Amino acid sequence: MSAETALEIREISKEFELSGGRKLVAVEGAGFTVERNSICVLLGPSGCGKSTILRMIAGLETPSGGEIVIGGRRVEGPGRDRGMVFQAYTSFDWLTVRKNVEFGMQINGVPAAERRERAERFINLVGLGKFAEAYPSQLSGGMRQRVAIARTLANDPEVLLMDEPFGALDAETRWLMQELMIDVAEKTNTTMVIVTHDLEEAIFLADKIVFLSSHPGRVKEVIVPEFKQGARIADKERAVKLDGYSDLEAHLMRLMREEGRGKE
Amino acid sequence: MSARPTPFLQLRKPVSRRQKLLSALAIWVLFFGIWIVASASGLVNPLLVPAPQQVFATTFDLFFSRGFGSDVLISISRVLIAFALASAVAVPLGVMMGSFPAIEAFFAPFVSAWRYLPAPSFIPILLMWFGTGEAPKLALLFLGVIFFLITLIMDHTKNVREELVETALTLGAPRHKVVARVIFPAVLPDIVTAMRQMLAMTWTYLVIAEIVASTTGIGAMMMRARRFLNTDEILSGIVVIGVLGLLFDLTFSALHRWAFPYLRKA
Ligand SMILES: Nc1ncnc2c1ncn2[C@@H]1O[C@H](COP(=O)(O)OP(=O)(O)OP(=O)(O)O)[C@@H](O)[C@H]1O
Ligand SMILES: [Mg+2]
Numbered sequence: 001m002s003a004e005t006a007l008e009i010r011e012i013s014k015e016f017e018l019s020g021g022r023k024l025v026a027v028e029g030a031g032f033t034v035e036r037n038s039i040c041v042l043l044g045p046s047g048c049g050k051s052t053i054l055r056m057i058a059g060l061e062t063p064s065g066g067e068i069v070i071g072g073r074r075v076e077g078p079g080r081d082r083g084m085v086f087q088a089y090t091s092f093d094w095l096t097v098r099k100n101v102e103f104g105m106q107i108n109g110v111p112a113a114e115r116r117e118r119a120e121r122f123i124n125l126v127g128l129g130k131f132a133e134a135y136p137s138q139l140s141g142g143m144r145q146r147v148a149i150a151r152t153l154a155n156d157p158e159v160l161l162m163d164e165p166f167g168a169l170d171a172e173t174r175w176l177m178q179e180l181m182i183d184v185a186e187k188t189n190t191t192m193v194i195v196t197h198d199l200e201e202a203i204f205l206a207d208k209i210v211f212l213s214s215h216p217g218r219v220k221e222v223i224v225p226e227f228k229q230g231a232r233i234a235d236k237e238r239a240v241k242l243d244g245y246s247d248l249e250a251h252l253m254r255l256m257r258e259e260g261r262g263k264e
Numbered sequence: 265m266s267a268r269p270t271p272f273l274q275l276r277k278p279v280s281r282r283q284k285l286l287s288a289l290a291i292w293v294l295f296f297g298i299w300i301v302a303s304a305s306g307l308v309n310p311l312l313v314p315a316p317q318q319v320f321a322t323t324f325d326l327f328f329s330r331g332f333g334s335d336v337l338i339s340i341s342r343v344l345i346a347f348a349l350a351s352a353v354a355v356p357l358g359v360m361m362g363s364f365p366a367i368e369a370f371f372a373p374f375v376s377a378w379r380y381l382p383a384p385s386f387i388p389i390l391l392m393w394f395g396t397g398e399a400p401k402l403a404l405l406f407l408g409v410i411f412f413l414i415t416l417i418m419d420h421t422k423n424v425r426e427e428l429v430e431t432a433l434t435l436g437a438p439r440h441k442v443v444a445r446v447i448f449p450a451v452l453p454d455i456v457t458a459m460r461q462m463l464a465m466t467w468t469y470l471v472i473a474e475i476v477a478s479t480t481g482i483g484a485m486m487m488r489a490r491r492f493l494n495t496d497e498i499l500s501g502i503v504v505i506g507v508l509g510l511l512f513d514l515t516f517s518a519l520h521r522w523a524f525p526y527l528r529k530a
Contacts, residue, residue, distance in 0.1 A: 058434050080436025090431040093526055094449045104435035107445065135526040148431075155435050 006191040007034040007159055012066035014052050026052045028216035039185055039192045041206035045259045049217025050195040054163050058084045071158060080108055083157035087164040089144045091136035098132045100147050104155030122150040125184060142173040153188060160192045175236050178204055182234050199252045204239050214259050314496040322496040323503060339470060339481040346405030347466045351459060354413035362421020363443050375414050383408035384472055391477055401473040408469035409462045420454035421447060453524045460516040467509050
């Protein structure tokens with residue numbers, strides 16, 4: 001893993017105007033960097049501003065202060081360089097799996113032959129080869145989320161943003177999807193920013209964990225899971241057994257507790 | 265253990281296909297049964313309520329020897345032309361209003377005000393403006409449905425999930441492609457449903473237009489029949505209007521099933 005920076009979040013803040021003219025500071029001066037080809041996990045208690053930060057990176061919200069820089073350019077709105085996978089299903093129901101995956105490329109004028117080839121590759125990568133001609137309504141929740149991942153990756157973003165992408169899935173499917181993401185990261189060298197409030201998910205996926213405190217959201221601690229010794233672990237069961245896993249989990253639990261208490 | 269008999273009225277349990285068909289048949293058999301018995305027994309004045317057999321014989325006669333077919337065609341074409349015109353305006357406008365709040369802010373105050381004006385109140389002025397040709401009838405049907413259609417389509421468009429729009433944006437789609445490639449296809453099944461509902465309303469206005477101000481069409485035929493006390497012909501007209509409305513509705517629902525196969529679960 002090189003230490004080249006893919007994404008820089010420079011002291012961003014976000015204020016929301018509430019009804020009645022009151023203001024809510026959701027994020028205040030949050031800053032961190034994401035290295036190229038790494039997986040960065042944003043972790044923190046509910047309401048701490050994780051989604052807001054991710055949406056600002058995606059360009060779907062404008063920061064009230066600070067700036068976000070990707071590949072030397074300042075983020076000024078959504079663009080294909082930052083693909084996003086949402087927690088809710090976002091499959092385009094009127095298109096087959098293949099057409100869903102081709103969608104971004106078609107919008108961006110990728111020639112048909114290349115489109116087909118890339119779609120094929122990413123559909124297979126997420127294990128949906130047999131369902132290329134199926135409609136999303138015929139798929140399970142986990143499969144639909146794979147369609148969304150393949151669709152975003154096929155569009156060749158510089159950064160893949162995911163907001164609790166597996167939150168709606170059952171535990172077993174969630175593990176499978178987490179292992180799939182490790183596999184995808186290894187095979188495609190994609191930089192990822194993943195939001196979660198699931199400790200296990202964070203530890204398993206992260207090359208770096210950015211822990212946020214709540215109200216307002218600030219970076220409380222940046223944690224590199226040292227026990228992985230710089231390598232990713234493809235197998236969830238093995239990860240749990242490694243020395244240092246439970247220490248990290250305990251540490252994160254304590255952080256969560258502290259933040260939880262701080263809210264009351 | 266003795267099996268408890270299942271009660272006939274089960275709370276919110278779906279009935280079988282067979283029971284559904286039989287029940288549907290039963291209510292109509294009952295309806296015509298009462299009608300036939302009432303006519304045959306002389307309970308009702310045959311001048312005001314002719315027997316059903318006679319109504320059907322008259323319908324047949326109207327179509328095959330008295331050129332009623334051309335009246336029916338005129339009525340159908342009025343509905344279709346006015347409805348096509350209304351849709352041609354309402355679909356693009358409704359989708360744009362539902363997609364861009366700035367467009368909604370401009371048109372919505374106008375559109376929602378017109379919705380509270382019953383279209384038939386325009387009949388006298390439409391007759392003055394357009395005379396007695398096809399124009400006033402088409403205008404009435406158009407005015408009768410367009411504002412409802414726009415509002416329905418706008419509301420459906422607003423209900424297209426934000427995540428779909430945001431997904432398209434983060435895939436790099438410019439605004440016009442988000443509308444054309446995501447919002448429009450996402451709302452299309454609901455648009456067709458809205459059109460189906462509004463087509464039924466167009467029929468209602470058609471009958472009003474033809475009864476009040478027309479010499480051709482199904483409604484006009486019925487008004488002529490009234491002058492000669494031909495109740496059987498009036499009832500024929502009602503039957504034909506009902507059957508046509510039903511056919512249009514079935515066509516639209518078939519269109520819906522055919523055009524949106526992806527809405528069916530495998
Ligand atoms: N559009 C908005 N308008 C007003 N307030 C908002 C808006 N979006 C988020 N907030 C507020 O900002 C804060 C952070 O919200 P955010 O959704 O980013 O939290 P989160 O960390 O993603 O929470 P969760 O884990 O529950 O998803 C919350 O207090 C929320 O109420
Ligand atoms: Mg969130």
